[in-house]
Structures are given as C-alpha cells and as structure tokens.
Amino acid sequence: MIGIVDYGLGNLTSVAGAVEKVGHEPVVTADPETLSWAEKLILPGVGAFGDGMANLRDRGLVEPLTNLVHGAGKPLLGICLGFQLIARSSREFGDHEGLGWIDAHVVRLTPDDPGLRVPHVGWNELHQARTCVLFDGVPDDALFYYVHSFHMEVDDDGLVVGRCPYGGPVVAAVQAGTVYAVQFHPEKSQQHGLTLLRNFLDKG
C-alpha cells in the first residue's frame, strides 16, 4: 500500500491514478497511523508553501512524517510543492519554515532571460546530474511537465540529482537517502513520468 499524504492541497486524484496505473495500491489519507503502515509515501501538492505547511501542522502531520521519513527512513517521494516543503524555508509570500529534511531554501524563480515567463509552465528537460534509481529507463534530458513560480536552492550540491534549464539551471530532482523529491509532475508527464514513478515504487 502506498500512502499519499492528503493535506488538502492539490490534485490527489491524478497522483492516485498514476500510482494505480503502475500497479500499486494508493491510499489517500491524512491519518498518521495509516501512513505508518504504508510501504512508501508520496507527498504531492500544488499551491502556496505557507498554506502547505499550515495544513500539515493543522492535521498534526509534521512530527509523524518527520519521524517516519527523516527518522525511520521510510521512502518518500515529494512532488512539486511536496518537493519544496522538504526544504528548511521558503520566501513565497513571506518567510516560512519548511520540514527541513534537507538544507535548502525556496526562492522566487528569476530567469536570467527576460523573455522567459513566470510561472514556468510546460514541458522541459530533466538533465540527470547524478545516477539515481528514479531515472532507470528514463533517457537523459527527457521531457517532464513543470509548473512553478518558486524554486529550490540546495546547499549540498551532492543531493541534486537532476536539473532543468530555465534561464539558468533549476533544481529539478533531489535525493537524500530514501527521500526523493521532484519539482515536476511525474503523474502528468506521460510515459517518462510513469516510468519514474514506477522506479520509486518498485526500487526506491
């Protein structure tokens, strides 16, 4: 059973649908007990960082998730906002504290080319900076669907496994032990997205 963390933000239906598509049983829940029984966790989410953390706190999920994932090493895949929430902090609409599982900070996208629009919406490359089990069978520079206005700056370059070019390199995928997180939406990135998701669920 794969636990999809429901903290009231984002399209959980499509994440659950993609998990099912690659042969696993998704359970969408905000119950820490149920999440503790899951083999693996997915932290999805779209929306604002501050709301995301507030919702996790309101549902009493910050501590259980931190214990399960950061402490006990249960594999987790963060997607989009779920990717950003594992950082220490964000400057999206004020200063917000994140889950702090990796030394990283979330700041506004400021592409060096003024012709590039924000939000960054659409299909862009995933350049594989390091070997990562998520990328098995995914060609380098395969296209994934991105949609975000903020991006993550990671202190330890060694955690960055994938980048995407958008007016300079943008961190697109990180791995810290059993914590995996991606800025793009694998559940909306057709065959490569499904492959990546399957890799996490089967091998992550």
Add this chain to the structure above:
Amino acid sequence: MLRKRLITVLTFNNGTLFRTKLFQPDYRYTHNFVDAWSIDEIVILDVTRPGQGERRNFLDVVTRFAHDCFVPLAVGGGIRSLDDVRELMAAGADKVVVNTGAVERPDLITEIARQYGSQCVVLSIDARRNDDGYEVVSHFASRPTGHDPAEWAVRGEALGAGEVLVTSVERDGALQGYDLALARHVAEAVTIPVLILGGAGSWKHFADGFAAGASAACTQNIYHFTESAIASAKKYLAKQGVPVRI
C-alpha cells in the same frame, strides 16, 4: 528549453462532445478522439447554456477523462465560486478555467489562487474586434464588457491568474489562422504564459501563433487531431525551428 505547447480544447454540451463555429454548436465531428500520447495538455469546457442540461453529466465526463489522463487537464465552464472549483478538482482537474465568473466578480481569481495556487487558475478571455481594437465579451461572447483584453489580462495576472487563454470570437471555427494582432496585444502586456485559441486551420498557423508570443497554441477543431495529425504538426513545427515535444 521550455517547449511550445499544443493544447486540445474540447467543448461539451450536457456531457456530449462537439465543436463550435462562431460560438454555436456544430456537431459534425463528435466521433473523434484525443490522442493523449502526443498532445501536451487538454482543456475541457462545459458550454451547456444555463437550464439546458445537468452539471452532473459534465462532471462525469471530467471524471472519466481524468482517470486515464497523464497530461495536465484544465477544466472550465460555469465556474462562479470556490465550491464549483472544489467539485472540478475532486473530479480530477489539475487547473480550472474561469471566464464569465471572473468578469462578474474578479475576486474569484484571487480566491482560487489563494486556495490552490496561481498555477491552478487560467483566465479565459473571449475577445471581439471593434472600432478601437478589441473588447472582452462574456456570457458565451454575447455580452460586451467594455474591457480591453490586454488590460483585463494584466489585471487578471495581478489578481493571481497563472495563465491567460485568449480566444478570438470571430476566428472561432474559421480555420484561417489565429488573430495574431490580438495574441501579440495580450502577450506583450503580461509576464504569465499566454495560450491562444480560435482560427487554427494549418500547422503554419501554430508557428505564426508562437512567433506572436504565445506559449501554447490551442485548437478545438478536433477534426484535424487524430493520432498522426498531432505528430505531423509537431514534425512540421520542429522543422520550422519551434521547440516542441515530439
């Protein structure tokens, strides 16, 4: 490099797929399907006139579509409140498209953006040519609003819209090409991505639209969009130097 997107827009009347010409139903092409494996994104709109059908029928369509849709799915038509948005998100929408609801009550854009993020709100603007340039029309293009589409787009961006979809009413179903002046007018005014709709009839029209500043070219003339047609359009665009996802 970010790719230019090709988006299929599907309109539903009381749960039945059809296309429009000059904003009126035209049922000739209902049997076609969307090739979900080469299209970059799908927009589905409920264009059922008030009192002419059941919302449930449309929600069923969204649920069916979303189940096997592994590209982004934007859904619109008749959205007036956060409750309407919640219903569509629960049915599997990734983004919502607001038009008349935002004209009537611009704060709707902000409410959705606060709850779901800007990336979730597409402001759809229907524009008609007039003596001074262009005017935004609402209520299925039946009511003039007095707004200039570029000004309304700028305001929409400030209110929290993440993308703008600009439709030329005169070009709807005309197959003679996008209204490029309209595309440029809006694309130059905002910093968020601009999607254009209305008038595409050949692959060259897509290239023209991208050159005018569009981030995505939309079409609802699904007659052209069989499996090989999308691939063929993208091959053409790649040859023209337009970055597309093949």
